[in-house]
Amino acid sequence: MELLLIFVAAVLTNNFVLHYFLGICPFLGVSSRMETAVGMGLAVIFVMTLTATVTWLIYHHILVRFGLPFLEYVTFILVIASLVQIVEMFLRRFSPELYRALGIYLPLITTNCSILGLALFMVLREYDFIEGLVFGIGAGIGFTLVLTIMAGIREELAFADLPRAFRGAPITLITAGILALAFMGFSGLIRV
Amino acid sequence: MSRRPWYQEYLKGLWEENPIFRMLLGMCPTLAVTTSALNGLSMGLATTFVLTSTSLVVSIIRKLVPGQVRIATFTVIIATFVTVADLFLKAKFPAISKALGPYVPLIVVNCFILGRQEVFASKNPTGRSILDALGVGSGFIFALTLLGSIRELLGSGEVFGHEVIPGWHPWVVMILPAGAFLTLGFLVAAMNAIERTK
Numbered sequence: 001m002e003l004l005l006i007f008v009a010a011v012l013t014n015n016f017v018l019h020y021f022l023g024i025c026p027f028l029g030v031s032s033r034m035e036t037a038v039g040m041g042l043a044v045i046f047v048m049t050l051t052a053t054v055t056w057l058i059y060h061h062i063l064v065r066f067g068l069p070f071l072e073y074v075t076f077i078l079v080i081a082s083l084v085q086i087v088e089m090f091l092r093r094f095s096p097e098l099y100r101a102l103g104i105y106l107p108l109i110t111t112n113c114s115i116l117g118l119a120l121f122m123v124l125r126e127y128d129f130i131e132g133l134v135f136g137i138g139a140g141i142g143f144t145l146v147l148t149i150m151a152g153i154r155e156e157l158a159f160a161d162l163p164r165a166f167r168g169a170p171i172t173l174i175t176a177g178i179l180a181l182a183f184m185g186f187s188g189l190i191r192v
Numbered sequence: 193m194s195r196r197p198w199y200q201e202y203l204k205g206l207w208e209e210n211p212i213f214r215m216l217l218g219m220c221p222t223l224a225v226t227t228s229a230l231n232g233l234s235m236g237l238a239t240t241f242v243l244t245s246t247s248l249v250v251s252i253i254r255k256l257v258p259g260q261v262r263i264a265t266f267t268v269i270i271a272t273f274v275t276v277a278d279l280f281l282k283a284k285f286p287a288i289s290k291a292l293g294p295y296v297p298l299i300v301v302n303c304f305i306l307g308r309q310e311v312f313a314s315k316n317p318t319g320r321s322i323l324d325a326l327g328v329g330s331g332f333i334f335a336l337t338l339l340g341s342i343r344e345l346l347g348s349g350e351v352f353g354h355e356v357i358p359g360w361h362p363w364v365v366m367i368l369p370a371g372a373f374l375t376l377g378f379l380v381a382a383m384n385a386i387e388r389t390k
Contacts, residue, residue: 018369019369020224021219021220021221021223021224021369021372022220022298023220024219024220024223025217025219025220025303028216028219070275070279071275072275072297073271073274073275073278073297073300074268074271074272074275077267077268077271077300077301078264078267078268081264081267112301113220113298113301113302116297116298116300116301117294117298120294120297120298121294124294163381164384164388165381165382165384165385165388166381166384169216169377169380170377170378170380170381170384171377171381172377173373173374173376173377173380174373174374174377174378176373176377177370177371177372177373177374177377178370178374180368180369180370180373181365181370184368184369184370
């Protein structure tokens with residue numbers, strides 16, 4: 001039950017993009033077409049799950065054990081950068097189709113703040129290993145959900161007749177605002 | 193390399209290359225912490241500190257760092273200064289540190305800090321790099337304080353905790369995440385309109 005709560009909170013009520021504002025750059029950058037949005041979403045789910053597992057193990061079994069938690073940020077960012085690199089090499093060797101499908105989205109994930117945010121929240125909320133894993137998967141799915149909804153809306157928006165000043169980024173931000181209002185409707189569901 | 197007068201390196205960060213309004217970089221902290229003018233200002237100052245220190249170090253060691261590992265090197269330098277800023281805030285200003293929460297460590301992945309190293313500090317002498325960092329930092333502080341003031345004003349009728357409009361009926365939505373997106377959307381549209389009338 002506890003795990004289900006963490007999962008639903010990460011996907012809907014405390015969505016990374018619309019509630020914590022994590023991963024806004026890719027959210028604004030790659031949400032103009034459905035196809036790329038899905039590709040990016042899949043890559044993020046994959047890397048988030050891995051990050052949750054690896055950073056949990058490193059934080060609890062190396063940093064805490066040797067009294068080095070002040071190295072948290074430096075360690076996390078290096079772990080994420082190397083993880084993305086390893087995943088990229090691994091995919092290129094063993095699954096060229098998936099590698100081609102994800103394309104340039106894989107390296108871009110390193111600078112996606114939602115990944116580092118995930119690792120930080122996990123430490124802050126003192127999740128155990130399984131909770132951290134579920135949190136990672138949930139956050140990834142939540143990100144993908146919002147990204148694909150946004151891409152769907154923006155594909156339609158491309159045909160709209162907007163005032164010149166609002167074209168591009170401003171209307172995307174305002175759409176995101178309205179989407180965030182809609183997601184507030186879920187907030188009665190659970191409290192974290 | 194540009195031969196612009198030195199003060200131009202500072203001034204361009206305020207408008208021409210303003211990270212928020214013109215370049216749309218570093219959105220996450222911008223939207224998340226601007227629930228009040230004070231939070232926006234503290235976040236802007238912390239980020240400017242990290243940006244300037246990183247630019248200083250990067251411009252000094254720019255000839256020693258091999259091209260292949262430069263991104264990793266820059267990132268580690270940024271993470272080091274973020275740790276410094278975070279521990280300083282925790283020790284001296286625990287209230288602000290608490291309000292900003294995990295967004296202080298998230299300065300590490302603020303894309304325009306890495307961006308300035310890549311396009312400026314790694315290619316220019318130390319003096320100009322520091323001016324550039326201070327300029328972009330000031331532009332960021334300006335954007336965050338403005339956004340924070342508008343949200344605080346509409347959300348509670350106050351700016352920096354001082355009552356501005358007596359008897360204001362608070363628009364709760366401005367303090368919530370949706371208000372951040374809406375305010376920034378309208379601000380960027382306004383900046384586009386101003387830019388076009390030039």
